[in-house]
């Protein structure tokens with residue numbers, strides 16, 4: 025079966041005013057299957073947003089290919105791009121900026137249906153009411169404006185609008201990062217319900233590893249424009265193969281003082297290098313506790329270890345957890 | 346032992362509403378105490394009150410702040426200027442915004458030190474090294490834009506601590522940083538508190554950060570302390586419904602994936618919605634008429650562990 029989303033050797037370089045280009049994404053390959061949620065994690069600047077933007081055609085790839093439901097995004101004519109954007113809907117971090125303050129939320133949710141001529145009049149109102157109910161709001165909310173809702177409710181509204189066209193792919197970019205803990209749980213529960221009821225594919229972009237573990241089936245880890253590990257959720261969290269994945273997991277502070285204080289502390293040294301001048305060889309070698317001379321010379325190839333795909337010369341030397 | 350900082354019955358009002366309403370806590374030398382709560386609960390205003398740096402529209406309507414036993418609540422601005430940065434310092438979420446973009450970082454740390462220039466350069470260099478800045482001889486002459494966010498936060502910490510203040514107030518110091526850099530900064534703060542005996546008030550919304558670094562924690566909700574106590578006790582046996590629900594709402598690495606998380610219905614109230622009774626009343630599963638009418642007092646439930654709830658006994 026064709027994947028809903030196929031990202032193949034994606035490269036996105038941004039030209040700089042002086043000096044070499046910013047290598048924001050440097051050869052990233054993954055797929056998302058029907059009904060599957062793939063998490064995309066990594067620290068800020070690793071290229072997560074750029075990958076998302078390339079998927080919906082908001083940035084032009086320097087190389088490689090993205091296909092949504094089989095349709096190549098690159099070189100798509102306007103009609104195809106429209107179809108791709110209907111099939112792949114985005115939910116962004118900040119619901120406040122994704123809603124037009126002067127439009128009722130009913131109009132906002134119904135807009136994609138109306139614009140595409142898929143529903144109007146009473147049918148449109150019914151579809152909007154059903155969507156509102158589905159995301160845990162009430163049909164009578166349709167006549168209100170965004171400012172009359174809390175942050176969590178606004179994110180529900182954005183999700184309802186994204187679902188209106190029954191997309192094949194939902195792209196969630198840090199969808200709960202701006203929300204308070206007590207509200208975040210509500211949205212995560214909603215998301216898990218929708219995964220079941222809508223059976224759609226989803227790319228879930230987040231810097232929060234606990235949240236990603238909670239909602240994703242597989243997880244892709246990025247560092248400095250590169251994908252460094254891709255694995256089913258349980259494999260990634262129980263036997264991370266890449267030293268960066270291990271460091272990232274070790275750095276997540278657990279909300280449990282006994283657990284957290286018993287953890288071995290292996291903080292990563294140093295800072296993330298500039299994507300305009302990435303290190304030779306393995307991009308992680310400047311911070312890697314396991315780096316050897318070979319790592320500075322040769323880019324590690326993708327290798328399969330069990331269910332995991334990993335780019336590290338020393339991936340099988342996973343230290344005992 | 347006498348406290349480095351002791352706050353009693355602090356009240357801060359905007360318009361007619363106490364957005365910080367009678368909070369009290371103390372911090373011992375070398376101790377890290379966390380103030381944790383969701384956005385808008387009054388953490389930053391509390392921090393600003395501790396340094397007497399409140400915005401104009403905020404009025405202190407009650408309470409006392411003792412810094413090493415001295416009441417600083419009523420001091421004149423001239424005296425306060427001698428205290429800020431010398432005996433109590435503050436660091437913020439956005440270190441880049443707090444630093445002067447036009448001045449080398451070393452000069453900014455030196456200014457905070459109040460030292461004359463001959464001895465100062467060496468003192469600044471040593472301080473930069475102490476906060477974990479590699480190659481301080483080069484960094485000392487660089488500008489903030491040449492440094493990463495994590496490094497700027499180290500510079501802020503160096504400025505804040507070079508005069509050896511008794512108290513450091515850190516308002517979300519790692520919120521804007523990535524987790525691997527956050528881990529470095531938390532390790533640094535922990536080490537500095539232990540080695541220098543600095544009392545740290547660490548403000549955060551992240552229960553993971555609290556679990557990592559704080560010896561004691563005050564959980565704030567809507568301008569009040571819901572619960573305060575030793576971190577281990579508050580996490581293992583929360584005595585306030587808000588804390589208990591909040592802890593259950595966080596996805597953890599040990600949970601069953603896709604399981605249903607506990608939720609707190611509704612959202613945090615705005616100050617205009619604060620009622621006469623308990624401010625958690627609209628979202629609390631145990632709320633009754635008394636909760637609506639009367640604010641619950643903060644009472645000791647176990648040794649050093651206090652909760653403000655009429656129905657603490659209903660928690661397991």
Ligand SMILES: Nc1ncnc2c1ncn2[C@@H]1O[C@H](COP(=O)(O)OP(=O)(O)O)[C@@H](O)[C@H]1O
Nearest residue numbers: 038046048067068069070071072073074075299
């Ligand atoms: N439009 C742009 N022009 C130049 N550089 C960019 C642009 N967008 C992103 N970048 C750079 O590309 C890198 C990846 O950014 P981004 O995709 O936003 O990462 P993430 O979402 O993981 O934080 C960063 O170094 C960022 O500064």
Ligand SMILES: Nc1ncnc2c1ncn2[C@@H]1O[C@H](COP(=O)(O)OP(=O)(O)O)[C@@H](O)[C@H]1O
Nearest residue numbers: 359364384385386387388389390391400402616
């Ligand atoms: N300068 C200000 N002017 C008016 N209201 C303010 C100001 N600063 C904070 N507030 C209000 O006071 C309350 C507490 O704010 P704050 O201390 O910043 O919360 P926190 O830091 O916990 O997120 C909030 O309701 C906020 O909107």
Ligand code: SF4
Nearest residue numbers: 306309312319336337
């Ligand atoms: S290839 Fe070498 S430097 Fe890169 S992650 Fe593996 S061990 Fe570390």
Ligand code: SF4
Nearest residue numbers: 623626629636654655
């Ligand atoms: S006082 Fe009442 S409303 Fe407030 S937390 Fe306790 S039970 Fe809930």
Ligand SMILES: [Mg+2]
Nearest residue numbers: 069072073074
């Ligand atoms: Mg991003």
Ligand SMILES: [Mg+2]
Nearest residue numbers: 388389390517
């Ligand atoms: Mg704040």
